Amino acid sequence: MQATPTNAAAQVPLIEVRHIKRYFGAKDKPVRAVDDVSFAIRRGETLGLVGESGSGKSTIGRTVLRLLECTAGQVLYRGEDIAALSNQHMRKLRSKLQIIFQDPYASLNPKMRISAILGEALATHGLHQGKGEQDKRIAELLETVGLRPELASRFPHEFSGGQRQRIGVARALAVEPEFIVADEPLSALDVSIQSQVINLLADLRERLNLTMLFISHDLDVVEYLCDRVVVLYLGRVMEVAPTAELFERPLHPYTQALLAASPKPDPLIENVAVPLKGDIPSPMAPPSGCVFRTRCPQAIDACAQTLPPLDEISPGRFSACIRKDLLIAAAA
């Protein structure tokens, strides 16, 4: 167990992003992948980042780790702006900030044995030096993720998707991180394997006191694993709320549509929702005002003129929608 942090240290979020933007491409008509997103993640918390294509969720995940630089805004680790760090400093910091990728087939080097992949992580950060020490740590890591240590001498292609994802988790844990970005870690896996990996992540999170940013489009998994959820659409935040509250009573029309569109695996629950019309707009030409207005069943003229601010509706619950009248009607 860690020593109890001082009050001041406890207040500072582990990770904070402030008004980050990430644009790609031409200066005059860029792809606005992330367009003014702010949130904070407390120590030990799992924050869910939810959205569809073009929401910016994967870009945010990479920006938080400085795998991509922000076009604007700040990423703070324990209150310190990581963009300001030197390469040397950043490299040291990277052992604290790790990532699990979506594609277990693309994220492991096919020409390296598992022992080499995990060993590389250790060697990069000067951990467990010496062959004996390294082998011991590798065996430990594989056991932690539920794989037999003898498998370390094999190549990635000799493993299934679920096993490769476990290796990805082992690699992320190898350097003893505090914070892990899990970028759609389950999407490429079969349903019966997903629950194994979910259990693994939940166990490790508790044992190692990990802080996580969990990026996913699967709302059921987010509901199970996350403490709070940020809902994104076209690079902007639509809603933020504690998980239970978001799923029980979504405030933003987009969140409502997203939840209604995910069919529950129970034929007795009526699926009466009318699907949203139209396509997700291009991030190169986002609609004026509220970016969701072109598909929003509650849109009014004013939605085209005002960029809705992310207002705190109640403690911890934020929604970016000018139609406060809907909230009053719902509460009535």
Added chain:
Amino acid sequence: MNRLEVRHLSTFFDTDEGLIRSVADVSFAIRAGKTTAIVGESGSGKSVTSLTLMRLLPRTATTQVSGQALFVNRAGETLDLLTLPEPRMRALRGNEVAMIFQEPMTSLNPVFTVGEQIAESLRLHRGLDRGAALAQALRMLEMVEIPAAAQRLHEYPHQLSGGMRQRVMIALAMACEPTLLIADEPTTALDVTIQAQILALMRRLQTQTGMSILFITHNLGVVAHHADDVAVMYAGRIVEAAPVRPLFAIPEHPYTQGLLACLPSKAHVAGQPRPKRLFAIRGQVSSPLSPPPGCAFEPRCDQAQVLCTQAMPALVDTSALRQARCVRVPAAEVSKAA
């Protein structure tokens, strides 16, 4: 009436490493106007089943196909899709029996406009000239609710979003008014809100035309709301078959039970604290080159007995409309209507 009746379908591939039994002894029926879902994970054989029915397996593959696929055509004749001469099969394919695939980008031809691709089907099967075919193609694009259809008619697949491309696929498949639509994971690659649109569209088209749908998926949420009958496949065999509500209410096969139990949404019981662990089926599906000696699911089954290692259980009727392949589920005496 059954639109399609599949009897003891098997598809084996003779590879250098050995014989792979991708589909083994699969039997199911699709009623006219209804949707049958085939549910399975990787290696279950669900996609190979649909490709076998459409006779779309690669010609270079050393395949051994056996069994029957009895299809009732518009004229009321019963044809065995597996033994039809190729010219007759070609006349059926894209006409009375159509198929849509998971990846619309790779299944639409990138060098032809969407209008031309839909028109091709109409010219081939209905004998329309180019002008008439394009006019009908436009009507098809409107039917699948593509906005600005007249403009889209002359666009190429890469100019359309994923959801739009899937609508084009559906328009193409529906152009000759099929009585059976085979949809192989049609919404898996799409965003959730777009998936909802496509599923609603397919249901609407089914109601309008009375076509049957064979829906292949691994998504149990989609099955729950869009299927009438369900067949669960594991390692090339059907392990359970039932109408949708009974399947979800009382799954009989341990694999189906496990699959439903491990869903995160099942873990959430209102009013109770969140459980620490999800139910998980241990292990993974065996390699098709080294199948277990008895039941294929036995190595992963919490309810396995010694008997399970000795022989592959038969698929038996467990009630009038249900079947299961498990020694633990007793067979029922069911009188079959002629």
